[in-house]
Amino acid sequence: ANWKYAIEENLNEVQGVYATQFKEYIEANSAHSVQIYPFGTLGESDDIMEQAQAGILQFVDQSPGFTGSLIPEAQVFLMPYVLPESVSEVNYFFKNAKVISENFKVLYAEQDLELLQMFPEGSVAITTQESFHSPADLDGMKIRVMTSPLLVETYKAFGAVPTPLPWGEVFGALQTNLIQGQENPWFYIESGKLYEVSEVITEAGHNIFTTAVMANKNFYEGLSETDQQLVQQGSEVALDYILKYQEGLAEESKAKIKAAKPSIEFVTLTEAERAPFRLAAKDVRAKFIEMTGESGQTILDQLEADLESARTN
Amino acid sequence: MDMTSIMMTTMIALLLLGFPMMIPLLAATLIGFYYQFMGFDNSQFMIQQMLAGITPASLIAIPMFILAADIMTKGRSANKLIDMVMVYIGHYKGGLAVSTATACALFGAVSGSTQATVVAVGSTLRPKLLENGYNDSFNLSLIISSSGIALLIPPSIGMIIYGGISQTSISELFIAGIGPGILMLILFSLYSVFFAIKNEVPTLKKAPFRERFDVTKEALWPLGFPCIIVFGIYGGIFSPTEAASTCVLYALILEIIVFKSLDMKAVIGIAKSTGLITAIVFILVAAGAAFSWVISFAMIPQAIMENFGLNEANELQLLIAISIAFFVGCMFVDSIVVILILVPIFMPEIDRLGLDKVLVGVIITLQVAVGAVTPPFGCNIFTAVAIFKRPYIEVVRGLLPFVLMLALVAVLLIQFPQIALFLRDLAFAK
Amino acid sequence: MRSTSRLMRSGYEKSIVLVNKLEGAILIISVLIMGCNNVSNVIGRVVFNQSLYFTDELNSILIIFITFAGTSYAARLGSHIRMTAIFDVLPSLYQKVLITLIAFITSICIFAICYFSVEYISWIAPKGKVLPAMQIPVYLTYIWVPVSLFLTGLEYFATGMKNLFSKDMHLSSQITGDGYDNINEL
Ligand code: NA
Numbered sequence: 001a002n003w004k005y006a007i008e009e010n011l012n013e014v015q016g017v018y019a020t021q022f023k024e025y026i027e028a029n030s031a032h033s034v035q036i037y038p039f040g041t042l043g044e045s046d047d048i049m050e051q052a053q054a055g056i057l058q059f060v061d062q063s064p065g066f067t068g069s070l071i072p073e074a075q076v077f078l079m080p081y082v083l084p085e086s087v088s089e090v091n092y093f094f095k096n097a098k099v100i101s102e103n104f105k106v107l108y109a110e111q112d113l114e115l116l117q118m119f120p121e122g123s124v125a126i127t128t129q130e131s132f133h134s135p136a137d138l139d140g141m142k143i144r145v146m147t148s149p150l151l152v153e154t155y156k157a158f159g160a161v162p163t164p165l166p167w168g169e170v171f172g173a174l175q176t177n178l179i180q181g182q183e184n185p186w187f188y189i190e191s192g193k194l195y196e197v198s199e200v201i202t203e204a205g206h207n208i209f210t211t212a213v214m215a216n217k218n219f220y221e222g223l224s225e226t227d228q229q230l231v232q233q234g235s236e237v238a239l240d241y242i243l244k245y246q247e248g249l250a251e252e253s254k255a256k257i258k259a260a261k262p263s264i265e266f267v268t269l270t271e272a273e274r275a276p277f278r279l280a281a282k283d284v285r286a287k288f289i290e291m292t293g294e295s296g297q298t299i300l301d302q303l304e305a306d307l308e309s310a311r312t313n
Numbered sequence: 314m315d316m317t318s319i320m321m322t323t324m325i326a327l328l329l330l331g332f333p334m335m336i337p338l339l340a341a342t343l344i345g346f347y348y349q350f351m352g353f354d355n356s357q358f359m360i361q362q363m364l365a366g367i368t369p370a371s372l373i374a375i376p377m378f379i380l381a382a383d384i385m386t387k388g389r390s391a392n393k394l395i396d397m398v399m400v401y402i403g404h405y406k407g408g409l410a411v412s413t414a415t416a417c418a419l420f421g422a423v424s425g426s427t428q429a430t431v432v433a434v435g436s437t438l439r440p441k442l443l444e445n446g447y448n449d450s451f452n453l454s455l456i457i458s459s460s461g462i463a464l465l466i467p468p469s470i471g472m473i474i475y476g477g478i479s480q481t482s483i484s485e486l487f488i489a490g491i492g493p494g495i496l497m498l499i500l501f502s503l504y505s506v507f508f509a510i511k512n513e514v515p516t517l518k519k520a521p522f523r524e525r526f527d528v529t530k531e532a533l534w535p536l537g538f539p540c541i542i543v544f545g546i547y548g549g550i551f552s553p554t555e556a557a558s559t560c561v562l563y564a565l566i567l568e569i570i571v572f573k574s575l576d577m578k579a580v581i582g583i584a585k586s587t588g589l590i591t592a593i594v595f596i597l598v599a600a601g602a603a604f605s606w607v608i609s610f611a612m613i614p615q616a617i618m619e620n621f622g623l624n625e626a627n628e629l630q631l632l633i634a635i636s637i638a639f640f641v642g643c644m645f646v647d648s649i650v651v652i653l654i655l656v657p658i659f660m661p662e663i664d665r666l667g668l669d670k671v672l673v674g675v676i677i678t679l680q681v682a683v684g685a686v687t688p689p690f691g692c693n694i695f696t697a698v699a700i701f702k703r704p705y706i707e708v709v710r711g712l713l714p715f716v717l718m719l720a721l722v723a724v725l726l727i728q729f730p731q732i733a734l735f736l737r738d739l740a741f742a743k
Numbered sequence: 744m745r746s747t748s749r750l751m752r753s754g755y756e757k758s759i760v761l762v763n764k765l766e767g768a769i770l771i772i773s774v775l776i777m778g779c780n781n782v783s784n785v786i787g788r789v790v791f792n793q794s795l796y797f798t799d800e801l802n803s804i805l806i807i808f809i810t811f812a813g814t815s816y817a818a819r820l821g822s823h824i825r826m827t828a829i830f831d832v833l834p835s836l837y838q839k840v841l842i843t844l845i846a847f848i849t850s851i852c853i854f855a856i857c858y859f860s861v862e863y864i865s866w867i868a869p870k871g872k873v874l875p876a877m878q879i880p881v882y883l884t885y886i887w888v889p890v891s892l893f894l895t896g897l898e899y900f901a902t903g904m905k906n907l908f909s910k911d912m913h914l915s916s917q918i919t920g921d922g923y924d925n926i927n928e929l
């Protein structure tokens with residue numbers, strides 16, 4: 001059969017690389033084919049999610065930042081200073097986390113979706129016009145965020161003025177100083193040329209951009225045992241590929257950015273500088289629990305248990 | 314017949330028969346859904362896309378600009394601008410005609426639509442042009458062609474819609490439209506002078522200094538609109554939607570407090586007509602979004618590009634193909650509908666070649682302006698027929714020189730993209 | 744028999760007046776709220792350095808109301824955009840046949856979309872999706888869509904009937920061919 005798979009990015013970006021790996025595996029190991037629909041062709045992130053829920057699409061990618069309105073608990077992946085920074089811990093976490101394979105699997109299933117994988121797209125960096133080293137430096141700075149209440153809360157706690165803005169206006173708004181900053185993973189800052197309209201790119205280590213890969217539940221359950229295995233293996237092969245692909249991706253993007261704009265300044269906040277941001281993150285955690293209640297608490301507990309085992313492995 | 318041919322044939326047939334324009338789009342979309350899903354089972358997603366099509370935040374600039382222009386037109390601002398243009402250039406050879414073109418450009422700096430400009434400027438200045446001996450064919454041609462300038466001078470509804478579906482910065486599009494807009498104004502003005510000399514149209518009396526002073530003073534207030542838009546966006550104070558909202562606030566302050574020309578009852582009437590005009594535009598945007606979803610889902614754009622060999626086109630070839638497609642499209646259909654149908658079809662190729670989407674947007678907007686005034690069909694022509702109640706033949710008789718000038722601008726723009734990009738690069742320091 | 748049909752007709756005329764008032768009010772209120780919403784947001788951001796988080800969501804709710812209520816209202820005014828170059832040169836008998844066909848086919852098409860919108864809303868309602876900032880269930884913001892579409896379909900059906908059963912050519916159930924000028928008054 002011809003399976004339709006919509007993603008939130010272009011084919012040469014991380015989600016596109018994952019989807020292409022998945023497609024190649026499926027097509028090499030079965031008579032099925034996969035049609036990938038890149039960003040924008042079938043609507044915004046919310047639209048393709050609904051289409052996957054209805055089974056018009058067989059597969060879909062959505063980063064939890066957009067899933068908040070449907071599954072509020074998914075915003076746990078937006079919380080600052082929760083996910084680890086070390087590559088081995090990150091990789092171990094995404095391969096083995098029970099919070100993904102058990103807790104979230106159930107939450108997504110309630111939405112008619114079979115959660116296949118979650119994968120990282122790299123650490124989130126903040127682009128600004130002036131460097132910052134403390135929440136006080138961010139005072140009055142307008143930072144563009146997605147319209148997730150948790151992200152708004154995060155940047156408020158960080159001392160900035162969170163400004164929700166549609167993606168299409170971000171580039172222009174940075175140029176005209178309507179906003180002074182925005183956050184995105186490194187590869188996206190590079191491919192979206194956001195460095196052209198920013199002076200400083202800061203790694204505060206506060207988050208890793210995460211994406212969920214899902215199949216329509218009815219479609220998945222209607223597959224033969226062999227095909228289900230095929231899909232599982234395909235999604236795992238692609239995950240392994242993307243974890244490898246991740247290593248050095250940020251460095252590669254940084255090098256490309258530096259080559260394109262030598263005047264750009266990279267800042268990595270020191271552990272001491274991060275302390276007040278970590279402290280501010282506590283408020284965000286309280287907000288998360290307030291928004292998601294008991295279920296959110298369970299998710300958070302399991303996530304932390306998973307992170308603990310990632311640390312010790 | 315395959316799905317693509319049936320969709321396209323149905324759409325064109327219904328358009329030509331005179332169906333309300335949402336219907337050809339919706340009917341073609343329904344056919345597309347039927348073919349894709351072998352029945353109407355998933356057709357509810359057509360509604361998802363209709364709703365998704367009208368809810369992007371950037372599109373809110375459209376009702377706000379319509380509201381601001383509506384307040385201006387129903388109040389005194391629009392006429393004060395026209396008066397000012399008149400006292401300065403009215404008395405030169407062809408001055409009244411040049412004033413008309415300039416007033417269109419100036420009013421276009423507040424209004425985003427051609428039709429509103431035709432109504433606002435045309436209904437005030439056409440009687441004066443007639444009175445002063447310009448023949449009506451020239452007047453009508455001048456008015457509908459000059460109204461196209463409003464499409465290029467920011468704000469522009471066409472650009473807002475293009476920016477929304479192509480993910481292009483609307484601020485950049487706005488700034489880039491100014492150059493070609495002014496070029497159009499210059500060409501039209503030169504022709505107007507030439508026409509006046511050739512036809513020995515009498516000139517107006519020069520306005521006395523006192524009158525000039527008074528009229529200018531009066532027009533200072535409404536001149537704030539273009540400043541809000543250009544410097545607001547250029548200076549990084551406003552996004553396009555915010556600039557539009559500021560224009561609304563400013564227009565209300567002017568008309569209610571300064572000029573005392575509108576009362577609450579008038580404001581309510583304006584709100585209603587703004588709502589109606591917005592709905593007429595947005596139902597098309599909604600239908601267009603559903604249409605473009607179903608053709609994307611069926612991979613029709615790629616198939617069409619391949620059919621015409623455009624999947625291997627170079628930049629120039631693609632730009633020419635885009636120009637022709639939009640030109641022809643706008644002969645028959647409202648510009649918004651054309652943008653909604655054609656942009657998604659060309660987008661994969663525009664992306665493949667990495668074309669500057671701002672330049673593409675300006676070229677498209679210009680073609681829209683050209684197509685809309687080119688006989689035999691042309692949306693502005695029909696608007697003029699309806700509004701001024703003149704026979705079709707009289708409206709189109711004088712159009713040829715204007716169409717030629719517009720075609721010249723189009724060719725120049727493809728040859729020298731800097732006409733559009735110069736200001737953009739300056740404003741955004743590229 | 745005759746009196747029943749007259750009664751029905753006058754009932755229809757009365758409800759049209761009512762619907763016009765209602766949808767007119769929706770248009771006016773929505774546009775005014777939208778204006779206030781955006782103006783306050785600009786003032787908030789420029790003067791107080793503080794955006795309103797619900798601005799975008801409120802705008803999308805209002806634009807849905809405006810678009811659909813306005814579509815139905817515009818149908819009753821006969822002011823939707825049409826390409827009439829060919830239509831206008833036809834002899835009046837052909838015009839009348841064509842406008843009747845246009846009205847009925849349009850009506851069918853709109854009723855179909857109306858039906859799909861009910862399907863969409865009933866599909867999405869149980870999913871429990873909410874607007875992130877306002878925390879309102881998303882489906883509630885769509886509720887007026889099928890109502891307006893139904894009224895639009897009904898209007899085109901009535902236009903078709905008027906054209907079938909009366910001498911004049913009707914562009915809408917209330918407006919005859921001479922009422923073309925309405926477009927200008929907008
Ligand atoms: Na304009």
Ligand code: NA
Pocket residue numbers: 643644645683684685686687688689690691692
């Ligand atoms: Na034309």
